[in-house]
Structure formats: C-alpha cells, structure tokens
Amino acid sequence: MTKSPPEPLRHVSLTRKVLVFTTRLVLTSINQVVVVPGWWLVMILVQLLRFVDYSFYQKMESLLYKHLLDLVAYWGWVEGYRVIESGADIQQLSSKRCLVLPNHQSTADIVTLFAVFHNKSEVTVNVMWVSDLELMFSHVGAVMKLHGDMFVRQKLGAAQREKTLKDVETHMRNKFVAKRRRWCVVFPEGGFFRKRKAASQQYSIKKGYPVFERLSGPRVFGVEKILQSVKEADPNYPFEYLLDVIIAYQDQSRCVGLPDWLISGKYPEKVHVHYTAVPVSTLKSEATEDLERSLFKIWAEKEQKIQNFYKFGYFESEDETHKVCVFSNFRCVSLNLMYIFVTVFCAWPGAKLLYSLIV
Template identity: 30%
Template structure:
C-alpha cells in the first residue's frame, strides 16, 4: 500500500532503500516540477508517477462533465421561471438564490473529492447568526475562490445571501455567467479604472446588495494574487515605513471605504445626504446594515498554494488547508480614512505573524493574536446532499435534452 502523504514520503522511502541512511531527505517545500522519476528511486515511485496521470485526466473529465450538466440546467430553470419577474419578482430571486447555492455545493464537491481538507479556527462564523458582515480573505491563488465557496456551502443557506466582489476577467468564464445573474460585482483592476470602479461599486451595492437581501460581502483587500503584488507591496512598505510582509501584501482600502460608507452603521444618514435609497422594494425583506468585519487567513501547507488546476485534476497529493477567522465589530473600526487604513495594516501585520509561525513550525497558531480563538476543527460536508444534487442535475439534463432541446432541433431542421 502506498503511503498516504504522496511523493515526498515515497521519495524518502526509495532513497533510504537505494542510497542508505546517509542520504538527505528532500526539503519540505520541494517542488513537484523537479521531482521526476529516476531509476534510483525504486519501482514504488515509478508506479505512483505513472498511475497518477490517467486518474488525473479522468478526474478532469468528470469536473468538465459536471459543469456541462449543472450550468445549463441552472439557466434552463431560471429561464422557465423568468415570467415570475413580472408578477412575483421576490419568488423568482428566491429560486435563483437556491440554485446558486446548489452550484456552489458542486464546487465544494470538487475540493473535497480531491482530498483537500479544510480546518477552521479562531472565531466561529456560525456564531454570527443572521448578522451582515464583510468577509475578507488574503489572496494567494486561483484556489481561493473555490475554497471560500467550500466554506460557504457547508453552512445551510449561507450561499444564498453572499455577494462577491471579483476581478472582471471572471465574468467571461462559465461560472462568471452564473455570478453575473446572481448580481455579483465585477471590478476592473488597475489605477486607470480605480475611481470609476469605486463609483460603480457604490451604485451596485445600493441596487443589488440592498435590494436583494444580501448579507455577506466577499472582498479581497489585497487586490490581486500574492505572487503578483508582493514586490510592489514591499517597495511601498519600505518607502512609507510600513510593515514588511512576506506571506501577504498590504491591503487596499478604497473598496472597503465605499462598502462601509453605503452599508456601515451610519449608512442611513449618509445615504439621505447622498441621495441613496436603502429602502428595499415591495415584498423584499428589510436591509441589514453591516455589523461585523471578518478577517480570514488562508494558510496552505508549506506556503505552497493550491490552484484551480490542482482542484480540477487532483494532481497534488491530499493536504490540509487552515482557515482562521477574526471577527471585528464595525463600531470598533476608525471612521476616518487614515485611521481605517492604519487599522487594516495592523490586521495584516497580525496575519503575517500567523502565516510566518505556521510555515516555520507546521502547527497553526490559532491563539497567537486572539487568546480566545477556538482550536482547528475540520469542515464537514453532507455526502447525501452531494448525491441528491448530482442526481437532480443529471436527471434534469436528461429531461431537458429529451423534451426540449432535441424536439427544438428537429423543428429547426
């Protein structure tokens, strides 16, 4: 039986057998790219290396087919329900939220089936109840968004009330169409578009977050991946005598200021002065002002982030990702922009301490910056729910083809 921890363990065993006890073990963060099969590593390695790629291709085919029978069904049912927009819009958007939640559950199924476990620590999201909050993770790779979806899908009805602020490039992907229909916000990155994007964000929050009963807003304050922003962030920190960060980057606060200006505790008074209407449409529930900010620290093993291809192919050995929460009351955040920016820099300095300690020791320091933080607990999903959803989407695809698409095709020819 092959060791459960993948190629690193196999490498150590093969070297021990072929080179003797004096052979040094590979580094903990050794890249897979340089760990190619060699004759001196034994037939165990060859067996593992040769057998993994057909399985990865099969898994990728499954993920691709899963997209093909889930997303068309999503649009098909919402298209059938579209007349409700004229007579009962609240019912239509409730249906849309349910289908959106189900699609996020499908994404979480990809992550879990690849063996990528998640441990949560610190403050508990479940304790927030129905409060509205901003969810602010650090941003390292393309796996961050599926990981957050996995966190949300494990909590009943959480996905239905979430809104994402994401890069506009995602709008042109298959899930981007779903997010667009869900009224998520796509921000155009770059200094040239920053001011216009913030104005559009303010309008969108009023029209979508307020009017459609959103409660949770996902915002990546760093504004880009760690590998892309690290050098610029460190140069800015050195120039302005700010904390030097290696495992995260200094956050940008422009979007957060807009969010708090529109949805914060003083938003009603400010909106009256700025002409913004926070009163929901007829039949919609009352708007909830933001009460909490949730700082989220995502820590991948050995500081090597997963990416979207790892999740799709499952080509990286099973591993555990730590997610740490710190919940802050909105009233404790400084009101002035400079004070708010300093507060955010301190939050990210604490995040740097968490990540640095974890990468050095291999043990996540859940109580380092928050003595009352809860120890890590594994995130668990209900397998029966996954089974139901796969059955629902496959069955719906069959009926959509037999009773709608194929008859339409023959009518057209």
C-alpha cells in the same frame, strides 16, 4: 496536545497521478457539459417567476445560487482537498453584517470560501462577492452576476479608479442594501500575492508600514468605499464586523491553483482557513489614513498568525480548535443526478425536434 507544523505532501507515483488525473478530467468534463446546462435550464424557467411572485423568485434564485456554488465546492472534496476551519465561529455571525477580508493567493481561494460557506446556508444565500472582472466570463461568474455580485478590473489608472469607486457605491446601494444582503466578500490585496509582493513591500517601506513576507498589503480605497456606501445608503444597516480570513495551504512553497482543485491528480491536501472577527466600531476610520493604519494593523497580526501556523501548526494558540469542513456525499451525488436528469429530459425532445427539422 502540542501541535506541529503542517506535514509535507506525500510522494505519489506517476501511474497514480495519471489515473487520477484522467478520471478527474472525465468527471469534470461531464459536470461541465451535462450538469451545468441542467442548472441553467432550471434557472431560465425560474426567471418566469419574476413576473408572478418576485419574493418567491428571490428565494428560488438564492437556492439555485447555493446549489451551483456547492457543486463547484464539491470538486475539491472529491479531489481530496480538506478545508479545515479555526478561530471565530462564523456560524454565530451569519445573521450579522460582515465585510469579509481574505488574503489572496490564487483563484482556488474563491473555491475554498465556497467550501466553507456550503454548510452555512444563511451565509451563502445572503453573501455578495466583489471579484475580478475576468471571473465574470465563466459560467460561475455569469451566475454570480445574476445573483447581484460585483466585478471590478484590478489594474486601474487614477481616473478609472474614481469611476470604479463610484460604481461600487451604486452597486452597494442598489444590490447589497436593497436586497438586504448580510455578508460582502472582497479581496483587499487587489491581486495575487505572488504578483503584488514587490509593489506591496515598496509601498509599505514608503509609508512606514510593516513589510510583509507572506501577504500583500491591503488597499484601503475599496474597503473604505464599501463601508461608507452601505452606511450612507441606510444608517440603520451598517456593517457590524470585519471578518479577517486567513487561507493557508499545506505546501507553503506554493499555493493551490484552480487546476489543482479540479483535476490535479495529486495527493490529498489540507487547506486551513482561520477567522478573526473585528467589530467595525473599534476601527479608527474617520479619515482614509486612519482606516489604512487600522487595516495594516490587522494585516500585521495576520502575518504573525501565518508564521505561527507554518512554524508551530497553530495560528493563535496551541489549544485552538480545528474543524474539518465536511460534505455530504449523498447530497453531492443527488444534486449532480438531478441536473443530469434535467439536461437529458430537455435535450432529448430538443434533439428530436432538431433532427426532424433537418431531415
């Protein structure tokens, strides 16, 4: 069947927008005020296992980590966003060591990846994220930090960049290799597309690389340091694949932001995620310039796929399979109720104790 370009978003009445927005705001507030504290109470108790059985603690911590990422991903599912996957079957790569390289448009990109990972348990518990430092100052960022994820500052001078690359090397050795993580997610564009487009195009013209209209060019230093650090830390544990990820939103004139994902009240929207697995052994990476050319070649192919999608409705071929990432409503409700119960169960005795001390 011939595919067609993504359908435009349908008009939604102002009344519906207000009602949906208000409902979502109330539900999201309850989630933040009641569910998340319950999760943290359980996590604090689990910390005691560190001193009893560390291996069991790691399993419990990974399970709770998955729970919270699932809870965040559920927000978009309830809002009406449908994440649609195509390309390589990443379930087959879950046991491989992969460096995941998505394009970057907004904070919603992270939640989109939470959504595609949520039903791939082996990926979620064995993934490490390299994210912007600002994300660390959120409850999700604090959890990611506890899990061993890394946070870096994007805008750096030359001196600070060298220190950050050294920190990346140390982190990959002490966290990724030592904990035997399998996947590492990094946004090599170094920032949102709308903010980096002009500078990226200037750099491409200067270096003679393709000039992109829908992407920012990849920055090579972070990717190179991650690949090198893991290989040097354990020559028997190098990355096996670069997983090129395209995130494409239904409305090409704008990308979805985190507020849209949480409480927008808009009409349901589709988010397409396309995968291409590139064996690391096929990359020319002997020198920094070689790896940079290899990355720009991957990005040029990515640009063409995005253009195909918005023009024809497919990334690579008309017969490619598009699969909706489905959530279990029962599991969503169960997780929320479980952590609400924990919060209420612990908060009631705490409130009584506080009242008795005051009165």
